[in-house]
Amino acid sequence: xxxxxxxxxxAEFNRGxxxxxxxxxxxxxxxxxxxxxxxxxxxxxxxxxxxxxxPRCLGAVQHAVPQGEPCNSHMNFxxxxxxxxxxxxxxxxxxxxxILKTHxxxxxxxxxxQKEFIAQGYPVYLSFYKRTRYSYxxxxxxxxxxxxxxxxxxxxxxxxxxxxYSQHKLLQIDISCLVEDTLFQLSTINSNEALELQIxxxxxxxxxxxxxxxxxxxxxxxxxxxxxxxxNKFKIQRGACVLIMPAYLHCHRALLSLIKFTRKxxxxxxxxxxxTQVQNKMKTAVCTELV
Numbered sequence: 539x540x541x542x543x544x545x546x547x548x549a550e551f552n553r554g555x556x557x558x559x560x561x562x563x564x565x566x567x568x569x570x571x572x573x574x575x576x577x578x579x580x581x582x583x584x585x586x587x588x589x590x591x592x593p594r595c596l597g598a599v600q601h602a603v604p605q606g607e608p609c610n611s612h613m614n615f616x617x618x619x620x621x622x623x624x625x626x627x628x629x630x631x632x633x634x635x636x637i638l639k640t641h642x643x644x645x646x647x648x649x650x651x652q653k654e655f656i657a658q659g660y661p662v663y664l665s666f667y668k669r670t671r672y673s674y675x676x677x678x679x680x681x682x683x684x685x686x687x688x689x690x691x692x693x694x695x696x697x698x699x700x701x702x703y704s705q706h707k708l709l710q711i712d713i714s715c716l717v718e719d720t721l722f723q724l725s726t727i728n729s730n731e732a733l734e735l736q737i738x739x740x741x742x743x744x745x746x747x748x749x750x751x752x753x754x755x756x757x758x759x760x761x762x763x764x765x766x767x768x769x770n771k772f773k774i775q776r777g778a779c780v781l782i783m784p785a786y787l788h789c790h791r792a793l794l795s796l797i798k799f800t801r802k803x804x805x806x807x808x809x810x811x812x813x814t815q816v817q818n819k820m821k822t823a824v825c826t827e828l829v
Contacts, residue, residue: 539648539748540716540755541696548717549578551694555687556675563589573597574808579717580615580759581783589788598789600808609784612810616773617781618758621721621749624777633739633776640740649701649711652692658701658708660684665729697724700745702737710737714745719756721749742776763811765803770820780816780824 543551549559549566558569559578565588566578574597577584584601586608603609618624626634649655660681666672667679678684691697691713702710709732713725723745728738749755760778764770774780787794787808798805816824 540698540714540721540752542754543696543715543717545579545582545717547694547696548715548722551697551715552578554690554693565589567599571804575599576613577601579720580613580762581720581757583783586786598787598793600785600787600789602783602785605784607784607786609786611785611787611808612812613783613785614763614810614816615781615783616760616763616770616778618746618760618778621746621755621758622753624746624750626743626747629743629776636736636739637743640735640737643704644709644735644737644740645703646700646741646744647703649699649708652688655692655699655711656685656688659688659711659727662708662711662729662732663727665731666727669730669733700741702732702741704731704735709735710741712741712745716752716755719754721745721755721758723758723760738772739776763816765807774820780820782811782813782816782824785810 545566549561549568552568553559560567565582565584567575568578570576576599581602583604585604589599589601600611600613602613626637629637649659663678663684667676675687678687691699694715697713697715700712700714701708702712710726710728712723712727714721714723716722726738726741732738746758749758760773763780770780789808794805794808797808811819813824
């Protein structure tokens with residue numbers, strides 16, 4: 539179902555989606571927060587020589603480093619390892635039962651038509667926004683802006699848009715793409731009805747089954763470790779683990795000290811958690827390197 543994208547293509551897709559990206563010394567960076575950048579491809583391991591002089595034109599930057607290189611922080615990601623070995627039978631009994639139950643009443647298929655996405659996806663997005671108050675690109679509440687976003691999204695045919703339907707009514711949207719050998723789970727937009735029917739388990743199962751059959755997918759990237767513990771718990775209970783990558787944070791010492799004393803939560807996210815801290819906090823499986 540997925541066609542491989544290069545990092546260059548993925549950077550252009552992010553730009554199209556409104557993310558600030560720029561290329562420096564051959565590396566694509568994307569803005570995470572104002573004046574703070576990480577590589578577009580989060581697993582990219584760079585040395586100080588790769589980055590060159592502290593790229594002041596970007597502000598503060600952080601990147602993973604190869605083993606043995608100096609590090610002053612960690613980046614924490616949620617990943618599903620070895621997707622080729624996934625089977626429904628490996629899930630906990632309660633999850634397996636939920637998937638089999640919802641599978642009888644739902645249809646999961648790619649959305650290929652822009653008009654269908656605009657007509658049925660807009661109510662799903664409104665339901666999602668009213669429930670979560672998710673602020674990122676919340677101007678999509680405007681139907682004209684939602685339509686413009688849809689047209690941009692469909693300009694990238696290698697990005698897969700999955701829809702979950704009950705009796706032809708769209709209830710959940712999942713957006714993903716394959717970059718190099720990593721499947722990126724980009725967005726899940728679900729309605730209140732989707733939550734009630736517990737559709738997310740089924741969609742995740744379908745994606746992992748398709749990834750297992752793909753043959754060229756080595757990892758499934760499900761985002762950074764979230765501040766909201768329930769999001770981390772949902773993924774970990776379904777077989778994900780926390781990937782800890784040693785990283786180097788290029789930031790002026792005075793600025794980092796200011797952040798530490800004025801915005802402790804932001805400082806903690808920048809510094810990240812090491813293996814022991816993750817195990818103590820999450821009491822979960824930890825993977826320390828990409829296989």
